[in-house]
Amino acid sequence: MMAAALGPPEVIAQLENAAKVLMAPPSMVNTEQRQHAEHIFLSFRKSKSPFAVCKHILETSKVDYVLFQAATAIMEAVVREWILLEKGIIESLRTFLLNYVLQRPHLQKYVREQILLAVAVIVKRGSLDKSIDCKSIFHEVSQLISSGNPTVQTLACSILTALLSEFSSSSKTSNIGLSMEFHGNCKRVFQEEDLRQIFLLTVQVLQEFSQREHLSAQMSSVFQRYLALANHVLSWNFLPPNLGRHYIAMFESSQNVLLKPTESWREALLNSKVMELFFTVHRKIREDSDMAQDSLQCLAQLASLHGPVFPDEGAQVDYLSHFIEGLLGTINGIEIEDSEAVGISSIISNLITVFPRNVLTAIPRELFSSFVNCLTHLTCSFGRSAALEEVLDKDDMVYMEAYDRLLESWLTLVQDDKHFHKGFFTQHAVQVFNSYIQCHLAAPDGTRNLTANGVASREEEEISELQEDDRDQFSDQLASVGMLGRIAAEHCIPLLTSLLEERVTRLHGQLQRQQQQLLASPASGSADSKTLDDLYEDIHWLILVTGYLLADDTQGETPLIPPEIMEYSIKHSSEVDINTTLQILGSPGEKASSIPGYNRTDSVIRLLSAVLRVSEVESRAIRAHLTHLLSPQMGKDIVWFLKRWAKTYLLVDEKLYDQISVPFSTAFGADTEGSQWIVGYLLEKVLNNLSVCSSEQGLADDTVQLLVTLVERRERANLVIQCENWWNLAKQFASRSPPLNFLSSPVQRTLMKALVLGGFAHMDTETKQQYWTEVLQPLQQRFLRVINQENFPQTCQQEEVKQEITATLEALCGIAEATQVDNVAILFNFLMDFLTNCIGLMEVYKNTPETVNLIIEVFVEVAHKQICYLGESKAMNLYEACLTLLQVYSKNNLGRQRIDVTAEEEQYQDLLLIMELLTNLLSKEFIDFSDTDEVFRGQEPGPAASRSVSAADVVLYGVNLILPLMSQDLLKAREERNVNVETMRA
């Protein structure tokens, strides 16, 4: 339109003016002018057949931005008018654009890239109807490359890069108005033929460059570009045939792309010269960290080669042998640069992950063992460098990343015992394990916090709660090291035992000395916190490694004793004296070495007992009022370990194992004195911790988790409830007296959960009666006493009344959390009584948002934990209760306006909770374990009334109730909206 109305010179003038406006600083032009200028460009790009004008602009205009827009206009118009255009015109346009760029080496980069993008788009659009001959462009490019002129070669590289990125993905390319399937098909055609062409051209350039003795700066920059291009090609995400639309998107979003080309690439990639070239290139440029990144990445991609490109296993073995030879030749005997660590570790990790074990073992034996030696050496050395990085507190932890990868590779490697004979990796495992331990222990045994020149550095830094605990932050490393420790159990278990035992003795001595000092001069502060802190840190790491070595962390499944550990214990059980072993286990207060015959004990049990000794020293220090000297972190480690251990070893179920170690079954088996003793010991530990550590949230958390572990399985719970301490705990908690009522609310909830779970242990009716009288009844009684008081509406705001109510509501949440399939019937009925009363409370506390929120939270928890088990009539009861709650809430809050000082999102916490409640109710629609009130059988008064209500109905009704409460402000709160959408969607 515009182009038709105005002659080319006018159009150019208009566009150049508009460009001036757009490029002007904000102070010079107003918004209106800017919008007008934008509009001019937009309509220009939409104009019909702008090719002549655009050519004219490109040839005459001096304004870069206008040139850029002209290129864009051509690109868009070609795609738009494709079917109407004659092939000749398209062909000439493409040639024009290419020549244009060639003739103007000094174009602005963004203009050049845009023009090349237009070329690439034309090629792509043409590739499917075969109208454009792609070959010709490669012919032209290869001529450019052979020109020997660096500028031209750079341009050739840009053309190839533009083509590559245009074809590489189906979703991230220029919008040319075609379907995803079209993009997918283009990509498949491209990767068969043209991509390989590009690869060969690139290899040719690299070949040539790598043979030159000296590279000028300009040449070297060209070299770098082609290397990057090679990396681009080798990281190509080869699209398999027949992949559906949804999978294409998923496939292309995968981060870690392995090289899996089609068969047609066989010649190009299996040629050993190609692989050698990349090794040569790397050797040549390895000191340039930028280029080394690309060359290593190319090698890593080549290390991940798999798929139909290999004709048979033999080819794979050949390729792998060649590759490993090249790799060892490159890295052996050199000092690895910092920038190489990650790259080298990815190469190795790719080799180990991608090549099947039978191929790995088929390469020459010598070669394989040098490879494993090299891996061992690198792992240990990266580990040490990673520790140094930590000391220096570097931002970029390259060695840590490399170390992680290598440890992960070990995990893949050693988990296969079919292809490697037993003990094949033992010596290597010992080395890696030792170096890990060494890096984490203080001098003289280890090198922790030592800088390269052996100077100890240590800073007391502020650590916020957001920082992850080491056991989570380094869980992958610890899992690998634990696995290696199992492989080399003969070495590692005694090592850990002796390191731990020695440190326990030192810790005991150190605490004693500090106590003496305190007694002598109470005013003096703790003098030597360094020694203690070093001991704590040593013990911290030793316990973590021991925990990962002895047991796995499983969720949902029953964790088994690792077979290596079981075998190790069985193997030595004939040399072991069971009684001494039990004595070592049962006397954590004594030094292990003070027990006669201590060397003839089961090593695994002795390692456990070493941790118990640490725990005992801690407990004694607490009793001696030295809590302020203790490390809460070590306290956490101890209960974390005990929990992990108890889950796996305590009351081993012999049915799950082919063979069981006699020491294990004697010490922790069912119906043994050992297990009874240890349950008592653990319970005492829990009680100790909870009564002195209410101020250490993390420790209290881990401690109640241990308690839950003790009671969540019926067999263990049966032992627990025989302990007097358990009953003491229950009574103490029910009385809401200190110190237990100081615990934070999540800890109290979990404690309540544990107490309820314990109640389902096996006991005679009378005991059971007594137990519930101690645990649940006080809750009910206290609650009813408060709310049934005549003047409750008047006293409800009194602090002690509020606290009583809050504590009850918290406890209800805990009870709901304890729900399991076999106790849901009892717990549901118990909680339902409360829910009804809670609705009354909503009325009383309508002005106290924190209490209202807590009441809603109780409903949220009950719905969350129980709805899936409830049959029709019980679910109906719960729906009714929830809707009544909503009605009361809605009545009290309709039209309410509040000023609240807190941030917006928190202000609406009540509504958020309600949305969560509705979401939980809705989950009934897709997760439903109920079997027409199976678990309630015998309690039903009769068949449920004929009304059948679905959760969705209830939720819709609920949403209806609270919708009027949602103000516009509220909908602005993003968090809310997400929950909202989630609910609405279902």
Place this chain on the structure above:
Amino acid sequence: MCGLGWAPCTEDPGGGGGPGGAVREGRPAVGRWGPGFAAPQAVPSEEFPQPTMADEIDFTTGDAGASSTYPMQCSALRKNGFVVLKGRPCKIVEMSTSKTGKHGHAKVHLVGIDIFTGKKYEDICPSTHNMDVPNIKRNDYQLICIQDGYLSLLTETGEVREDLKLPEGELGKEIEGKYNAGEDVQVSVMCAMSEEYAVAIKPCK
């Protein structure tokens, strides 16, 4: 009866609690685990003996003698709960813990917002420390009239209170607007540490 000079919260302005306040009873010995961290407790003040007015005036809420604050171990505080920071009743909007060194003991960082003025206060203390928590009370009153910038409110027991200011800002305008439009509204009043303000309104049922 119009209770002129009637103090809805019986505490003296000095913040001293009533002697032997019911809330204190059965509380633990303060600072039991950290002798160095004993909490500054509100001590019953000799200078401000509890007035004996309790017998003379008809209290609607039975809070005579209740102290305006009570102590709580720092670690037991929770976000969205209340605490006294720098002598002001605050709502806890942020609560985080940290420690010095990996093996150090927990410290609690508290950020609170004054429930009346909206001003922000912060504090750091060892988690074994006891902090004061304000007693918060809320009441709903029916609005009768607005006079000289003060609200006239009808209590549940039929008394009229005229000692509460019309709040400033949005809420104040809202109340005034509704009142002028002849709508029946209820005003929610919050009371803590002998201060009392209107904080919300809603239409009467």
